[in-house]
Amino acid sequence: MRHVTSNLNTWLGIAAVVLATSGGDVLLARAMKHIGDVGELRKRRGLLHVVLRALGSRYFLLGVGCMALAFYSLLFGLSWGDLSLIGPATASLTFVANAIAARIFLHEHVDGRRWAAALLVAGGVVLMAL
Amino acid sequence: MTFRKYLVVAGVGLFAATGDSLLSYGMKQAGNVSLHNIPGLLLAVINPWVALGILFLLGFFACYTTALSWADLTYVLPASSLGIVLLALIARFALHEHVSATRWLGIALVSSGVGFVTRGPELTQHPGQPNVSAATAGPSR
Numbered sequence: 001m002r003h004v005t006s007n008l009n010t011w012l013g014i015a016a017v018v019l020a021t022s023g024g025d026v027l028l029a030r031a032m033k034h035i036g037d038v039g040e041l042r043k044r045r046g047l048l049h050v051v052l053r054a055l056g057s058r059y060f061l062l063g064v065g066c067m068a069l070a071f072y073s074l075l076f077g078l079s080w081g082d083l084s085l086i087g088p089a090t091a092s093l094t095f096v097a098n099a100i101a102a103r104i105f106l107h108e109h110v111d112g113r114r115w116a117a118a119l120l121v122a123g124g125v126v127l128m129a130l
Numbered sequence: 131m132t133f134r135k136y137l138v139v140a141g142v143g144l145f146a147a148t149g150d151s152l153l154s155y156g157m158k159q160a161g162n163v164s165l166h167n168i169p170g171l172l173l174a175v176i177n178p179w180v181a182l183g184i185l186f187l188l189g190f191f192a193c194y195t196t197a198l199s200w201a202d203l204t205y206v207l208p209a210s211s212l213g214i215v216l217l218a219l220i221a222r223f224a225l226h227e228h229v230s231a232t233r234w235l236g237i238a239l240v241s242s243g244v245g246f247v248t249r250g251p252e253l254t255q256h257p258g259q260p261n262v263s264a265a266t267a268g269p270s271r
Contacts, residue, residue, distance in 0.1 A: 025203055032198040075157055075174055083154035084221035084229045092240050095207050102203045109254040110204055113246055120243035127236030
């Protein structure tokens with residue numbers, strides 16, 4: 001019974017991490033594209049300006065909120081399952097979810113190469129979960 | 131891509147993998163956490179290993195947001211996913227977790243996917259969109 005609870009909690013943690021991370025990634029990517037090349041901006045206007053620009057973006061703040069949720073979901077998952085399952089599973093599933101979300105919400109060019117990569121990653125996740 | 135940008139992308143994977151490993155070690159010390167014990171989950175950050183893991187994850191966040199300012203999300207994530215392989219090595223040799231042959235095969239497939247995607251361009255250019263450096267002059271909203 002404890003084994004079933006442990007497995008359920010592990011996968012619950014993985015699902016929460018993937019959803020929260022994908023939401024956070026899309027929001028952060030949108031915010032950083034609005035801000036522009038951070039390296040160039042820091043050279044011209046200074047680090048403080050970059051930080052203030054980021055903190056003034058509501059997409060950035062929402063993204064950070066999602067990342068915080070993902071972080072606590074990760075702590076929850078790690079307290080029940082092995083890192084060798086949770087680490088790769090969350091990273092890989094997040095990659096697949098992000099490929100879909102980036103195409104829909106960020107209008108990124110996700111070509112055949114990137115979809116093939118997504119399928120390889122998905123297959124890898126299935127093997128890791130066996 | 132300049133050498134500095136490659137370093138930033140590598141930093142994303144390295145900081146994330148090391149931070150996750152430190153968190154795992156710390157959470158194993160802290161013991162199981164349940165949804166009925168939310169304060170226990172919040173207090174877990176007092177553990178020194180968890181705190182060190184958080185520092186590394188802050189380094190990850192700095193590299194990650196920097197990379198997202200000049201590259202696609204669908205480029206940055208896979209390009210930095212070689213950290214998954216590093217995670218498996220840390221889990222096996224530092225944390226002494228059992229990593230089965232099937233899991234190793236899964237990790238190999240993930241790595242192949244990473245190899246595929248990193249051979250393409252790092253940024254989607256939309257028609258009529260200013261380049262990234264020009265966008266720095268515009269408002270954030």
